[in-house]
Amino acid sequence: MSKIVARGAGVVSGMIGGAIAGAVFKQVWKLVAGTDEAPQATSDEYGWGEVLVAAAVQGAIFGVVKAALDRSTSRSVHRAIGG
Template sequence: MSRIVSRGAGVVSGMLGGAVAGVVFKQVWKLLAGTDEAPQATSDEYGWGEVLAAAAIQGAIFGVVKAAIDRSATRSVHRAIGG
């Protein structure tokens, strides 16, 4: 039973983490670049540096937010079910 609860919490925390990371990245990019939209890899109007910098920042934010939410969810589930 605890395995099912843990997996369910993992799915929910993954979706929540992705949504939170997206919002955080948009705000960080707006502060750093002064624009609302980050450069897309397929866009011709941005250079390699801008595209790769945006991807690196987005990846770092996603990784940190996902780890924090996953860790928090796992600890909460363990406390709740005594595992």
């Protein structure tokens, strides 16, 4: 039963984390680049450098948010159900 609770909490945490990471990235990109939209990999108006920098920043933010939420969720579940 505890594995089911932990898995469900992980799924919810992942969805929330994705939304948080997306919002954080949008604000960081706006602050750093001065534009509202980050370059899309499929857009011809941006060069390789811009696209890869945007992807690296987005990946780093997503990774940090995911790790923080996974860790927090895991500790909370363990405290709540024991183990």
